[in-house]
Amino acid sequence: MTATTTSARSELSELGRSETALRTFLHGLPGVDQVGAEQRAAQLGTRSIKTTAKAQAIDLAIRMVDLTTLEGADTPGKVRALAAKALRPDPADPSCPHVGAVCVYPAMVPHVAEVLRGSGVHLASVATAFPSGQAPLEIKLADTRAAVAAGADEIDMVINRGAFLAGRYKEVYDEIVATKEAAGDAHLKVILETGELATYDNVRRASWLAMLAGGDFIKTSTGKVPVAATPPVTLVMLEAVRDFRAATGRQVGVKPAGGIKNTKDAIKYLVMVNETVGTDWLDPDWFRFGASSLLNDLLMQRTKLTTGTYSGPDYFTLD
């Protein structure tokens, strides 16, 4: 890290001390032109990824999946099955890599932890009164601590959108700092819930806010509101992590979540990562897909590429 980024980093770390300083900084970020951002995202979506490149992309995408179930109806049996699938997504093909992580509610963490222990597959838990975040701070922090204590090594928290939209940036910042502290060694993914932030300017500001407060990852969505991850939102977030690293030397990961259902879409995201932030982020440590049904489509396409035949959905496990 150079001297300038070190000093920039310490300057930026001061921002969180005052509401005014945070506001001035966040509102001083360059704006995002909606039409231009959407056009760029669409353009990247026209890349044609074939043959060897496709095979490579599919395996990478599998390794980046945060295999997720976040339902009120989740049971220990259900999440154990999901964890088993995370370890061996394609039982018929041992060359198929395992996924990046399993993502569940805190109450389900102990059941998943049993299965994943020592496997290298991470265990993520949503916390902080997911998905709305509408609970007192102490409860959110207790939620976080409980998840970590039960074995989660990644915490997916939600930001306080009400405070953000009302312009109370310091409140949002302080909550992230407190959650980071509560999470201890666990990686902190900060869910911006971009569908509720409405504008790309807000997405950029929230991304910076989350990074300034110490988030290890910024994540688009809970998957619980109508608009989840979109390519332009992810593009704006990728630009933010790129600029943040240039300013501070610290690399932050990105996780689009919700609505990414098939291989074609996943590959479009990988192309976007490749051409926006470069190969440093083309790694499960720095880019994840929050998804459930995506994995089976990746497996179907993978089998198609290796065997030349397209098997039906019944050849892949539903969990």
Next chain:
Amino acid sequence: MFEYAPAPESRSVVDLKASYGLFIDGEFVDPADGGSFKSINPASEEVLAEVSEAGTQDVERAVRAARKAYEKVWGPMPGRDRAKYLFRIARLIQERSRELAVLESLDNGKPIKESRDVDLPLVAAHFFYYAGWADKLEHAGFGANPRPIGVAAQVIPWNFPLLMLAWKIAPALAAGNTVVLKPAETTPLTALLFAEICQQAELPAGVVNIITGAGDTGRTLVEHPGVDKVAFTGSTDVGRAIARSVAGTRKKLTLELGGKAANIVFDDAPIDQAVEGIVNGIFFNQGHVCCAGSRLLVQENVADRVLESLKRRMAQLRVGDPLDKNTDIGAINSAAQLERIRELSDAGSAEGAERWSPPCELPDRGFWFAPTIFTGVTQAHRIAREEIFGPVLSVLTFRTPAEAVEKANNTPYGLSAGIWTDKGSRILWMADRLRAGVVWANTFNKFDPTSPFGGYKESGYGREGGRHGLEGYLNV
């Protein structure tokens, strides 16, 4: 780590003949004196087809066919019936768009993603748009019963071969004129395929005539006394010569010539999108664009930041096989054009500007030029004054809006300009003061058939596109 495998578009959709005649009076005919030339693929220098060179007698024949069709068929035909033919042509273009796109990329060198996603959709849209005007001319604002002019001589450039054909032929035919069109000598093939589409659409013989050849053919055509209207898109030098040659005749003239557009980035601009706009402004179609944003004027207090982003973005540009779907920058259209780009770029270096290109491997055969930017450019440099017509950007800085306007207007050209700022009031203030036919705000190189396009000053006169585009083809 993530190398894109080759993704070539198939050439098999194009059925090229070994040689092509001239399209006169509804059929392909051999030229009277048998002259011919070869059209090559600029990405490989392979010969694509042998094309006829029209001489004086052929021009005579074409103009006569156009005159006859004008007087007997097309001129008297009700607008609604002309519209039917134009709609039919538009639909055929859509149906055969893949074939046309591949051929355009083969003959011109432009990336398939552009011919597929930009050129062809716009070509069809132009025909659809002007088809709609054919029976509504009395509502176009040119009087109660506007009449066509007669026979139009149209000479088009090589940068957007089929799109320029559409810009010329669609309004001419909608207004009731007949045409003799000469495509550029390096890119005649899609125009000849268009001639086949005219046959397929059963367009009456002589309404569209396409004669191929070089400068001499074009000169003979525009100087022919049987021509009532001349429309030219190309270089300012040739445009001047044409203006001289038609001076004192009854011929009506529209010219769309060169440009040296300023793309102006203010410090409050959305930087990431502005960088996309800069890239699109100068590297779209290898910079072979008359309205290209070839002068970047960036506010001094954000210049470093913008340039850093621009360089990073340029390193992502993929230069190579035009038929690969992932190619961003294709081949330079001809050896002569490549020579001109090299000559002006060398002049830029010699005059003291700093040259930069991202690391990029260029193919061995064919005509290629890496995307290039020059920084430290001043208004006095040749690369800031002359149209390079290649992937070469000159970067200048400014401090105040007034200085931006002054520098932007300080050129003999005036075709287009771009403004990047988050401030709506500044966009309007700037647009009022920029002497350019098209001003884009927070975007660049956007085209639409409903929008008039044309220049100020030495960028030409007359407008193409929109309601305004009809004026050049009506007796008003």
